[in-house]
Structures are given as structure tokens and as C-alpha cells.
Amino acid sequence: MDIESFNFEQNYFDLFELPVSCEIDSTQLRAKFMELQRQYHPDGFAAASSAASRRAVQITAHINGAHQILSHPLQRAEYCLQLAGLSTDAETDAKMDNMFLMQQMELRESLEDVASAAEPYKALDSVRGEIDQLIEKTSVAASASIKTQDYDEARDLIRRWQFLEKLADEANTIEAQLDDA
Numbered sequence: 104m105d106i107e108s109f110n111f112e113q114n115y116f117d118l119f120e121l122p123v124s125c126e127i128d129s130t131q132l133r134a135k136f137m138e139l140q141r142q143y144h145p146d147g148f149a150a151a152s153s154a155a156s157r158r159a160v161q162i163t164a165h166i167n168g169a170h171q172i173l174s175h176p177l178q179r180a181e182y183c184l185q186l187a188g189l190s191t192d193a194e195t196d197a198k199m200d201n202m203f204l205m206q207q208m209e210l211r212e213s214l215e216d217v218a219s220a221a222e223p224y225k226a227l228d229s230v231r232g233e234i235d236q237l238i239e240k241t242s243v244a245a246s247a248s249i250k251t252q253d254y255d256e257a258r259d260l261i262r263r264w265q266f267l268e269k270l271a272d273e274a275n276t277i278e279a280q281l282d283d284a
Contacts, residue, residue, distance in 0.1 A: 115169035125246035150158045231274045
């Protein structure tokens with residue numbers, strides 16, 4: 104357990120001994136996460152110097168953050184783009200085609216209409232199903248674009264995916280409101 108040689112600069116895929124890809128083996132990710140936790144957990148350095156204990160805490164936080172990103176498909180795709188030197192947060196990334204924007208507005212309107220529907224849960228399930236299908240389709244396309252290193256296309260697809268995830272979050276909020284009513 105040499106905490107001094109831990110490399111904070113290595114990318115998260117290297118940390119978990121995975122190939123840089125949107126598609127990863129979640130079992131391998133989990134196993135390596137558990138191994139790293141055992142190796143660097145601060146409890147294992149309780150008797151060490153305060154500097155070593157602090158470093159163990161920093162390493163564990165780094166490992167947890169890396170695991171969090173690699174565990175979530177959208178965050179993992181965003182991270183793949185980041186490794187390629189691109190961002191999905193820049194102002195220049197805000198362009199969306201009109202058809203996609205119209206689709207988003209229609210989905211948002213459908214979510215707004217759920218509460219007043221005769222069967223709100225059924226209406227919500229219908230909209231959520233459409234959102235889930237779009238997320239799946241978009242994530243597969245983004246993964247393929249990253250795999251072929253078509254990063255401009257991947258960035259556009261990931262921006263769409265981000266919009267769709269926001270809609271999915273809105274659907275969850277609406278469901279919670281229905282449950283509370």
C-alpha cells in the first residue's frame with residue numbers, strides 16, 4: 104500500500120484498468136473499485152502519520168469520484184469527450200437542430216399535462232417510455248461516435264442526451280408530486 108506513488112493524473116479508465124470506452128464491464132469496474140477501496144481506505148492508515156492519513160483520504164475521494172463518473176453512462180460519455188479534449192458545456196455547444204428542439208418542447212408539454220390527465224400515472228408512464236427510448240437510442244449513437252472518434256457528432260449527441268436526462272428527472276419529480284398528492 105504505497106500511497107506516495109498513487110498517480111492522481113492518470114485517467115479514470117486507467118485507474119480502473121478499463122479501456123477508454125462508453126461501454127465498460129460494470130462487474131470489472133465494481134471489482135476494481137472494491138480492490139482500490141481495500142488498498143487505500145483511510146482506516147488502513149489510522150496508525151500512519153497524519154500526512155499519510157490525509158493522503159489516504161484524498162486518494163479515496165479521488166477513487167470514489169472516478170467510480171461515480173464511470174458508473175453513470177452519460178457522465179462516462181462526457182468524460183470520454185473530455186479525454187479527447189472536448190467539452191459539452193461550452194457556449195458553442197448550444198446548437199440543436201430544430202426538429203430535436205420541437206421534440207423536446209412536445210415532451211415537456213406532455214409532462215406538464217400529466218397532472219391533469221384522467222389517468223396521470225398511465226400518462227406519465229407513456230411519456231417516460233418515450234423519453235427512455237430516446238435516451239437509449241441517443242446513448243448508443245453517442246457511444247458509436249466516440250468509438251469511431253467522430254467527436255463532433257458525439258458532442259452533439261451527448262448534448263441531446265443531457266436534455267433527455269433532464270426530462271427524465273422532470274418525470275421523476277412529477278411522479279413524486281403525484282405520490283404526495
